[in-house]
Amino acid sequence: MERHDLIVVGAGPSGLSAAIEAAKAGMDVVVFDENARPGGQLFKQIHKFFGSKEHRAKVRGFRIGDELLREAAAAGVRVSLDSSVLGLYQDREVVVRHGGEVFHIKGDAVLVATGASENTLGFPGWTLPGVIGAGAAQTMMNLHGVRPGDRILMLGSGNVGLVVGFQLLQAGCDVVAIVDAAPRVGGYGVHAAKIARCGVPFYLSHTIVAAEGRDCVTGVTIGEVDKAWRMVPGTEKHFDVDTICIAVGLSPMSQLLDMAGCDMVDDPGRGGLVPVCDERGATSVPGIFASGDVSGIEEASSAMIEGRISGATIADYLGYLDHDDEKARVDALETSLDSLRQGMFAPKNRGRVVESTDEGCPVSRNLLEHGFLSDDEVWSYPGTTHAKGVHAVIECSQNIPCNPCQDACGKGCISIGDSITSLPVVLSEKSCIACGMCVASCPGQAIFLVNEEAAEDYATVTLPYEFLPLPVAGTRGGGLSRSGEEICDAVVESVRSAGAFDHTNLLTIRVPRDCAMRARFFRIGRGESCEDKEVLS
Amino acid sequence: MSRIAQHPILGSPERGNLVTFSYDGRDLEGYEGEPIAMALHAAGVVIHRYTAKRHDPRGVFCAIGRCTDCVMVVDGKPNVRTCMTPLMAGMDVRTQDGVEPLDVSDPRIERLASMVERVAAEGGE
Numbered sequence: 001m002e003r004h005d006l007i008v009v010g011a012g013p014s015g016l017s018a019a020i021e022a023a024k025a026g027m028d029v030v031v032f033d034e035n036a037r038p039g040g041q042l043f044k045q046i047h048k049f050f051g052s053k054e055h056r057a058k059v060r061g062f063r064i065g066d067e068l069l070r071e072a073a074a075a076g077v078r079v080s081l082d083s084s085v086l087g088l089y090q091d092r093e094v095v096v097r098h099g100g101e102v103f104h105i106k107g108d109a110v111l112v113a114t115g116a117s118e119n120t121l122g123f124p125g126w127t128l129p130g131v132i133g134a135g136a137a138q139t140m141m142n143l144h145g146v147r148p149g150d151r152i153l154m155l156g157s158g159n160v161g162l163v164v165g166f167q168l169l170q171a172g173c174d175v176v177a178i179v180d181a182a183p184r185v186g187g188y189g190v191h192a193a194k195i196a197r198c199g200v201p202f203y204l205s206h207t208i209v210a211a212e213g214r215d216c217v218t219g220v221t222i223g224e225v226d227k228a229w230r231m232v233p234g235t236e237k238h239f240d241v242d243t244i245c246i247a248v249g250l251s252p253m254s255q256l257l258d259m260a261g262c263d264m265v266d267d268p269g270r271g272g273l274v275p276v277c278d279e280r281g282a283t284s285v286p287g288i289f290a291s292g293d294v295s296g297i298e299e300a301s302s303a304m305i306e307g308r309i310s311g312a313t314i315a316d317y318l319g320y321l322d323h324d325d326e327k328a329r330v331d332a333l334e335t336s337l338d339s340l341r342q343g344m345f346a347p348k349n350r351g352r353v354v355e356s357t358d359e360g361c362p363v364s365r366n367l368l369e370h371g372f373l374s375d376d377e378v379w380s381y382p383g384t385t386h387a388k389g390v391h392a393v394i395e396c397s398q399n400i401p402c403n404p405c406q407d408a409c410g411k412g413c414i415s416i417g418d419s420i421t422s423l424p425v426v427l428s429e430k431s432c433i434a435c436g437m438c439v440a441s442c443p444g445q446a447i448f449l450v451n452e453e454a455a456e457d458y459a460t461v462t463l464p465y466e467f468l469p470l471p472v473a474g475t476r477g478g479g480l481s482r483s484g485e486e487i488c489d490a491v492v493e494s495v496r497s498a499g500a501f502d503h504t505n506l507l508t509i510r511v512p513r514d515c516a517m518r519a520r521f522f523r524i525g526r527g528e529s530c531e532d533k534e535v536l537s
Numbered sequence: 538m539s540r541i542a543q544h545p546i547l548g549s550p551e552r553g554n555l556v557t558f559s560y561d562g563r564d565l566e567g568y569e570g571e572p573i574a575m576a577l578h579a580a581g582v583v584i585h586r587y588t589a590k591r592h593d594p595r596g597v598f599c600a601i602g603r604c605t606d607c608v609m610v611v612d613g614k615p616n617v618r619t620c621m622t623p624l625m626a627g628m629d630v631r632t633q634d635g636v637e638p639l640d641v642s643d644p645r646i647e648r649l650a651s652m653v654e655r656v657a658a659e660g661g662e
Binding site: 034035036046060117118120127128129130131132133135136139140141142144145146147148149150170171172215216466467468470503 | 539540543552575584585593599603606
């Protein structure tokens with residue numbers, strides 16, 4: 001029987017990271033993945049990641065995927081694609097189906113990094129064509145260049161719902177609403193705010209009553225739920241849609257571990273049935289390890305670090321590492337992982353209502369209930385100040401592990417400090433040179449450059465813009481508020497697109513001076529001219 | 538048309554050659570190598586199969602080969618996950634009605650079946 005030092009199941013962010021560490025230690029590693037392409041869900045992630053430099057913050061997910069594949073190839077990791085692992089048996093015997101045949105292979109160690117699958121929700125009409133998972137929407141538009149639908153309702157306001165909701169707008173779909181039965185937005189406030197300012201309404205404490213249509217979805221009715229999750233009669237609202245996206249959480253795909261006889265625990269905090277394992281991924285069965293979402297739902301950045309920790313641990317377990325070297329390296333990785341698990345959205349805070357930030361600022365109720373900061377609330381946070389000339393305004397109001405803005409500013413205008421979950425502070429005594437690096441590097445698109453008194457009769461606002469068509473200097477349109485309401489006329493003064501901005505264009509618009517601290521998005525006016533990419537290419 | 542011509546982050550999507558395939562007997566176009574389900578979606582086809590008992594329409598749900606809601610009869614073979622199967626020129630794709638049994642003409646399966654029969658006959662049960 002074929003044997004390997006390490007068999008990894010799943011070529012996603014965690015499995016590949018583990019395989020790289022093990023291969024670097026000199027191990028013979030093979031990775032099996034049932035898909036035609038490696039990378040798991042990373043290649044569908046087109047947004048810039050959070051975290052700090054060591055977590056590759058502000059780099060888009062698919063680029064991190066490319067880097068990971070290059071690193072795996074350089075380390076000599078063999079990835080066997082179109083290979084479904086059917087079973088994991090006694091003495092680490094792995095059964096794989098590939099090319100219509102079934103193979104039995106043994107590993108001295110086996111790492112299960114199978115990730116998670118999407119949850120769904122039953123409601124009348126939920127099986128109709130047009131009701132899809134949010135992951136399906138991401139796959140369709142970001143991998144295959146196909147729009148999932150024209151008019152879409154998103155159910156779920158966690159980070160998946162919010163991120164995919166924004167990506168649907170980027171793909172040119174009309175998102176009619178973000179709906180969640182919970183009374184508060186579940187994901188990062190900055191993700192919600194960038195959707196809200198495009199004019200997408202949030203319906204919290206609402207859920208789907210029914211999807212309508214005979215052969216496919218033609219509409220949807222939502223209704224309000226009370227504190228006991230009962231539908232409140234008379235609160236129904238109807239939308240004409242062709243697509244309903246469901247983003248109601250993920251469940252670990254832990255079946256193989258269960259089958260292998262690992263001790264399992266049903267832990268709602270980790271998303272469902274997960275293996276009992278130590279902090280380095282060792283399960284109760286010697287030689288079988290687990291890392292990434294299969295051992296508890298988090299996100300790709302932590303899955304990659306967990307994978308590296310497990311890979312190094314397995315190398316040590318099989319005697320491939322000098323123990324002291326390994327210890328120092330794993331310690332550093334654990335510190336890095338721990339920093340991602342801090343802040344309001346940390347696993348330990350799941351289900352808790354956080355009332356104020358670490359700095360003592362009140363958490364915005366409007367953000368939680370409607371998806372955007374109110375014009376008054378924005379002043380509660382240290383990123384918002386008045387100043388003469390151009391200055392950064394950072395509408396970052398929650399303690400999340402993210403700090404690229406601090407590194408982006410070469411002039412020292414932005415300070416977060418050592419704890420990456422602290423709110424950014426704009427130091428108004430430092431002079432901003434309006435380079436725009438902070439605007440482009442904020443994964444939450446929460447930074448604006450404002451010149452409150454640019455001229456006698458107007459102010460300027462520079463905002464991140466990741467849509468097509470791209471306006472040009474002179475394009476006229478409307479200035480939109482944080483809720484997406486058109487509050488003034490606006491004209492584009494300049495559009496900056498630089499390689500370092502990585503497709504985040506910087507739009508500087510002129511708005512009336514009283515709108516300087518209220519206008520946060522730009523809507524192109526009807527019939528206005530824009531850059532025509534089709535013609536240019 | 539649901540194809541994205543230009544994407545603000547991804548640019549213009551890489552696509553294979555434009556090929557013709559057959560959907561329930563009529564010619565459609567799609568790009569070689571993309572999942573069959575994507576070519577169908579772009580052509581406006583949303584119903585992939587009907588359920589066995591209630592004859593309810595089903596289409597793409599997970600798009601990653603997990604849910605099996607998108608299975609169709611491809612080149613005569615039933616239960617093919619169209620979200621995972623790359624499109625090729627000339628493919629014959631048909632709406633699936635109910636659950637169709639797998640073809641068991643594989644000689645190994647036949648051998649196994651005759652062995653089971655023989656053992657059962659010899660065992661005297």
